[in-house]
Amino acid sequence: MADCEDEYFEDLIQLGEEKLSVNLIQNIADKKSAANKLEAKYGTDLYVSILLSLTHETFQPEQAKKLWQAINEHYQQLNKLLARDVHIAVAAMDYLSNINPQLESPIIISQQKSTFITNTSTTDELTGLYTREVFDVNLAKELELAKRTPHTVCLLMIDIDDFKQVNDNHGHQAGDQVLATVGQLILASVRSMDIAARYGGEEIVIIMPAIEPSAANLAANRIRANIANTQIQGINVTVSIGVAALNKTITSSSAMIKAADLALYKAKHSGKNCVVSS
Numbered sequence: 001m002a003d004c005e006d007e008y009f010e011d012l013i014q015l016g017e018e019k020l021s022v023n024l025i026q027n028i029a030d031k032k033s034a035a036n037k038l039e040a041k042y043g044t045d046l047y048v049s050i051l052l053s054l055t056h057e058t059f060q061p062e063q064a065k066k067l068w069q070a071i072n073e074h075y076q077q078l079n080k081l082l083a084r085d086v087h088i089a090v091a092a093m094d095y096l097s098n099i100n101p102q103l104e105s106p107i108i109i110s111q112q113k114s115t116f117i118t119n120t121s122t123t124d125e126l127t128g129l130y131t132r133e134v135f136d137v138n139l140a141k142e143l144e145l146a147k148r149t150p151h152t153v154c155l156l157m158i159d160i161d162d163f164k165q166v167n168d169n170h171g172h173q174a175g176d177q178v179l180a181t182v183g184q185l186i187l188a189s190v191r192s193m194d195i196a197a198r199y200g201g202e203e204i205v206i207i208m209p210a211i212e213p214s215a216a217n218l219a220a221n222r223i224r225a226n227i228a229n230t231q232i233q234g235i236n237v238t239v240s241i242g243v244a245a246l247n248k249t250i251t252s253s254s255a256m257i258k259a260a261d262l263a264l265y266k267a268k269h270s271g272k273n274c275v276v277s278s
């Protein structure tokens with residue numbers, strides 16, 4: 001995933017200054033120059049957004065700035081103390097729950113803590129994509145955040161076409177290599193705020209926050225074309241993609257997944273190697 005500074009700005013603009021991905025917050029904590037530029041552009045609203053995204057609580061701008069600075073110091077201390085990279089969400093959880101209690105029920109952070117603290121299981125070994133557990137936590141979180149902003153959130157469900165034939169004709173190892181490369185192609189095609197995860201078997205899901213359905217459809221087609229245009233192990237691989245968006249009738253994680261799954265089913269029945277939006 002690209003992590004250049006320009007993209008931080010792009011992310012923030014697309015996010016309407018209100019919600020930020022955990023990845024972006026981690027980058028802001030790690031890169032002082034990016035943090036300074038963002039503060040110059042957005043002022044203390046930046047810290048309100050960070051705190052809102054991490055805790056689902058709205059703090060006053062000055063208080064948010066002070067808390068963010070304290071969380072950062074705590075983050076540095078924890079990194080030193082434990083001699084490893086602690087996630088910023090974990091440091092925030094510890095600081096706001098134990099050091100300077102500000103949260104009555106830090107549900108969101110505690111979910112992120114459990115995901116990030118068990119670091120070994122956040123990514124799938126074969127594909128490098130996030131695990132199903134990370135997907136579940138983040139879909140619920142992004143839906144809740146999106147309901148508080150004018151933006152929607154989209155879900156892509158991707159399935160490799162005729163994958164059984166790949167295994168049957170070229171062997172399971174070649175099948176694994178195809179899966180791994182498809183995962184890497186997808187990771188290279190998404191924004192840093194997007195969450196791409198292995199949903200199970202040869203099914204991959206992508207949460208796209210702060211994106212209109214038409215743009216998600218374009219992004220899905222770009223991913224589909226990238227894969228169709230890349231020979232993997234001498235094999236022509238294609239994928240079918242179903243796209244769903246949060247809207248007035250689709251409001252829960254399960255409804256999003258169901259809608260994306262149905263769109264994927266339609267894509268499979270429309271001849272595969274295509275994108276269908278719900």
Ligand SMILES: Nc1nc2c(ncn2[C@@H]2O[C@H](COP(=O)(O)OP(=O)(O)OP(=O)(O)O)[C@@H](O)[C@H]2O)c(=O)[nH]1
Pocket residue numbers: 159160161162163164165167171172173174175176179200201202268272
């Ligand atoms: N090599 C490999 N194969 C896997 C893995 N996970 C699932 N599969 C295989 O993926 C295949 C999925 O087959 P099906 O569900 O019949 O679907 P398909 O052949 O892709 O057909 P369509 O979905 O209709 O395009 C099965 O043969 C599984 O064994 C994996 O981690 N590695």
